[in-house]
Amino acid sequence: MLKQRIFTAIVLLAILLPALFYPSRVPFACVMLVLIGAAAWEWGRLNGYGPKMSVFLGVEMVLLCALSWWLGLLEQRLLGVWIAASAAWVLGGAALLRGGVPGWPRIPRGVRLVAGLLALWVAWLAAVQARSVGGAAMGGINFLLSLLVLVWVADVFAYFAGRRFGLKFTRNKLAPSISPGKSWEGVWGGMVGVMVLALAWVWADAVTQTTVASLYSRLAERGWWLLLIGVAFLAAMSVVGDLVESLVKRSAGAKDSSALLPGHGGVLDRVDALLPTLPIAMMLASL
Numbered sequence: 369m370l371k372q373r374i375f376t377a378i379v380l381l382a383i384l385l386p387a388l389f390y391p392s393r394v395p396f397a398c399v400m401l402v403l404i405g406a407a408a409w410e411w412g413r414l415n416g417y418g419p420k421m422s423v424f425l426g427v428e429m430v431l432l433c434a435l436s437w438w439l440g441l442l443e444q445r446l447l448g449v450w451i452a453a454s455a456a457w458v459l460g461g462a463a464l465l466r467g468g469v470p471g472w473p474r475i476p477r478g479v480r481l482v483a484g485l486l487a488l489w490v491a492w493l494a495a496v497q498a499r500s501v502g503g504a505a506m507g508g509i510n511f512l513l514s515l516l517v518l519v520w521v522a523d524v525f526a527y528f529a530g531r532r533f534g535l536k537f538t539r540n541k542l543a544p545s546i547s548p549g550k551s552w553e554g555v556w557g558g559m560v561g562v563m564v565l566a567l568a569w570v571w572a573d574a575v576t577q578t579t580v581a582s583l584y585s586r587l588a589e590r591g592w593w594l595l596l597i598g599v600a601f602l603a604a605m606s607v608v609g610d611l612v613e614s615l616v617k618r619s620a621g622a623k624d625s626s627a628l629l630p631g632h633g634g635v636l637d638r639v640d641a642l643l644p645t646l647p648i649a650m651m652l653a654s655l
Contacts, residue, residue, distance in 0.1 A: 373631030380629070388499070389509060397437065397496045404492045405430040407635040410625040411484045414616050414636075415477055429485060433492045442496055450651035453490045456483075457644040461608040464615060468545050472619040487643050494646035501580060501653070514569055514582035515602075515649045519641045521565045522558035522603040523610075526550075529557020542607075547614045555607055559600045566599045586653050598652050605648055606641035613640035 387395035408429035412422030436442070460483070464471065472480075498515060501508035534551035535541070542550040566584040573585045587595040613636055617625065624633030632638060 376629050376631050388512070393496060393499045393508070396499050397442075400492055400495050401430050401433055403635050403639065404433060404488050406628055407488050407625075407639060408485060410628070410634045410636050411488070412481070414620045414622060414625060415480055415484070416620070417481075425481075425485065429488060432485075432489055436489070436493060437496075441493060442500065445654070446493065446497070447651065447654045449490060449493065450647045450654060453487070453494075453647035454644075454651045457487075457605060457608065457648065461605070461612055461644065464612055465543060465546070465608070469615055469618045472615055491639070491643050491646045494650045495642075498646065498650060508580065510573070510578055510580050510582050511586075511653070514584055515645065516642075518562050518565060518583070518599060518602055519606050519645055521561045522606050523641065525561025526554035526558035526607070529560075530554030533557065543611055543614075546611050546618060550607070550611070555604065558607070559603045562599045562603045563596055566595055570595070583649055583653060602645050602648060602652075605644040609641045609644045613637070 384399060387399045390396065405426045409422045409426030412425040413419075417425065467474070495512070497508075498512040499508040501511040530549070530551045530553055533553040536553060538552045540552075541548060542552050542555060566587075569582050569584045570588045573582055578585075581589070584595060584599065587598045613625070617623070625636035626634030628634050629638065
């Protein structure tokens, strides 16, 4: 299993990194199209749709993103979209987690389907626009990488903090019926980790005098208090994205969203934490 995970990770990085660092954003946008299309296919399956309908949903998502690209949405300031998506994730995420696994089937299947597809579409828009921050050909790489690394660091620090300090300061797990392994101490550890990351990245931006600021430097320009609160909030919302996907999988009786990525599960298993953090980061950077 470990060898399989490592091999899959190497293949994914071999595809993603050249697309990310290519002077034009086109290869990255295309790679993201494929991933979001696959995630839409998985979403259909998790919501009880058959093979043909799930494939149709995947193709439909690719066409929707491509149409948005062709219509020039990637060149527009989409602050209203980011605010609406952020509010939906904060309020909707809280409602879903409060309802737990039993509450998911009570939501009409059509509503669940559309909400998930909209979340994927907005995530694609946010990722590709983040790659283009600053206007220069290579401009948004620093910005997008700072967000991607935030999610990874939050996950790693949460894991080790949870293993080391889990239930040492609190009596209850974070969401035992949804993800029994997660603890409040893990969440706090993830927040501390991203705060350290943010401060280090701002320092590196200043030393290297980068032409396009990272997410952290853009927030720090408005005040250090906003930087620390902002990254802690993003870390918390990455946990919400993870828990919501776990809730959906438990309701569907699935361990993974699919087996598309051997050793890692499905695409949704890898991008769940990014679905809320991408639009929220774009909102914070745009305000």
